[in-house]
Amino acid sequence: MSFQNTREFARRLDSEDTLGHYREEFLFPQHNGKNVIYFTGNSLGLQPKRTKKYVDDIMNDWANLAVEGHFYAEKPWWDYHERFAEPLSKIVGAKPSEVTVMNTLTVNLHLMMVSFYRPTPTRYKIICEEKAFPSDQYMFQSQVISHGLKPEDVIVEIKRREGEHNIRLEDILATIEEVGDQLALVLIGGVNYYTGQVFDIKTITGAGHTVGACVGWDLAHAAGNIKLELHDWNVDFACWCSYKYMNSGPGNASGCFIHEKHHNSNLPRFAGWWGHNKERRFKMEPEFSPVVGADGWQISNLPVLSLAPYLASVEMFAEIGMEPLIQKRDKITSYLEFILHEISKEVAGTFEIITPQNPSERASQLSVFFHGEGRPLFDYLMKNGVVTDWREPNVIRFAPVPLYCSFEDMYEFGQILKQGIIA
Numbered sequence: 068m069s070f071q072n073t074r075e076f077a078r079r080l081d082s083e084d085t086l087g088h089y090r091e092e093f094l095f096p097q098h099n100g101k102n103v104i105y106f107t108g109n110s111l112g113l114q115p116k117r118t119k120k121y122v123d124d125i126m127n128d129w130a131n132l133a134v135e136g137h138f139y140a141e142k143p144w145w146d147y148h149e150r151f152a153e154p155l156s157k158i159v160g161a162k163p164s165e166v167t168v169m170n171t172l173t174v175n176l177h178l179m180m181v182s183f184y185r186p187t188p189t190r191y192k193i194i195c196e197e198k199a200f201p202s203d204q205y206m207f208q209s210q211v212i213s214h215g216l217k218p219e220d221v222i223v224e225i226k227r228r229e230g231e232h233n234i235r236l237e238d239i240l241a242t243i244e245e246v247g248d249q250l251a252l253v254l255i256g257g258v259n260y261y262t263g264q265v266f267d268i269k270t271i272t273g274a275g276h277t278v279g280a281c282v283g284w285d286l287a288h289a290a291g292n293i294k295l296e297l298h299d300w301n302v303d304f305a306c307w308c309s310y311k312y313m314n315s316g317p318g319n320a321s322g323c324f325i326h327e328k329h330h331n332s333n334l335p336r337f338a339g340w341w342g343h344n345k346e347r348r349f350k351m352e353p354e355f356s357p358v359v360g361a362d363g364w365q366i367s368n369l370p371v372l373s374l375a376p377y378l379a380s381v382e383m384f385a386e387i388g389m390e391p392l393i394q395k396r397d398k399i400t401s402y403l404e405f406i407l408h409e410i411s412k413e414v415a416g417t418f419e420i421i422t423p424q425n426p427s428e429r430a431s432q433l434s435v436f437f438h439g440e441g442r443p444l445f446d447y448l449m450k451n452g453v454v455t456d457w458r459e460p461n462v463i464r465f466a467p468v469p470l471y472c473s474f475e476d477m478y479e480f481g482q483i484l485k486q487g488i489i490a
């Protein structure tokens with residue numbers, strides 16, 4: 068499609084957008100009486116208006132029923148998480164029994180490591196990407212140390228080639244083959260938080276299995292953003308947070324996928340009473356007998372006040388379906404890319420998009436390296452109602468989230484950016 072850098076053209080795209088009305092379902096911070104241009108849905112999604120009712124319902128049930136709410140609330144609290152199985156499984160391409168919601172992301176990664184990282188004297192290495200999200204790096208290091216091993220002997224980082232911004236699939240596959248029999252686990256972020264690069268989850272998972280390793284994914288930047296087929300791709304496990312593309316609120320609960328092939332395999336796990344056989348849970352028996360399925364990894368009784376916004380979001384995603392979201396995502400991301408190129412011509416090319424150009428290797432994020440521009444440009448954008456984030460040394464990330472960003476936002480942003488660079 069050929070784009071134009073004009074307000075009229077952007078408005079035309081908005082008028083053709085079948086998801087356009089969802090923008091009205093979100094609360095935007097205001098700048099000079101107008102909605103901000105919000106590019107940080109890859110960090111914290113906006114609040115859907117419908118969410119408040121889900122939280123209020125729980126507050127009201129708590130007020131009116133107190134402890135009885137566990138069983139007699141309209142959505143009883145004791146099995147509240149089961150409401151996620153159907154809609155969430157569709158978002159990540161799983162069977163309902165393969166997904167659960169619990170804890171927070173890094174905590175769930177630790178729990179999955181307990182089950183899926185079982186080093187032996189000969190098979191103990193972990194492959195991850197260079198510059199993985201810091202929490203993942205600390206998680207790897209502390210897990211390895213807890214097994215009495217040294218991170219430098221165990222962790223193999225796949226590097227970017229000199230002068231390149233993204234990691235090549237061929238380098239990941241070659242490293243998996245090279246580590247071979249020593250490889251215990253591959254665990255990579257499905258979408259890189261810094262560059263927005265989307266990894267080929269299916270191919271990498273297959274390659275890890277070929278050498279006898281487990282393969283898990285941190286899907287923080289992937290859930291609700293890219294097409295996932297976790298069951299069919301034979302992924303062993305995956306975890307994601309819900310506060311980015313899934314709009315469930317700051318620091319909120321995590322989702323977790325465990326492939327059905329592991330449900331009866333007696334993997335070691337850290338257990339708690341909410342993972343215990345549902346019918347027998349309140350018999351208070353001393354021996355743990357897990358629920359069969361991802362729910363068997365639950366530990367504590369549910370923080371329903373934090374699950375409520377997540378349920379609101381998951382139901383919204385179920386209503387829309389991933390396919391239309393992905394179609395708009397690709398169109399609006401391409402339009403943003405076009406706008407950036409147009410502005411770059413007008414201001415003598417001071418910036419470079421470091422996210423892959425190939426639409427199959429990117430999703431709802433463009434990371435831009437600003438040569439010769441520094442933090443003042445970022446500050447200028449923020450002061451002018453463009454909410455983005457800054458990553459050292461000189462990168463600004465833009466996520467034109469399809470649920471609530473408009474094409475006109477992209478046009479408007481281009482004009483503000485131009486002024487910021489010229490100023």
Ligand SMILES: Cc1ncc(COP(=O)(O)O)c(C=O)c1O
Pocket residue numbers: 171172173174200202203256260285287288308318
């Ligand atoms: C890729 C990735 N992994 C892990 C985390 C840590 O998430 P949490 O603080 O919910 O554990 C984040 C947070 O932004 C992230 O982006």
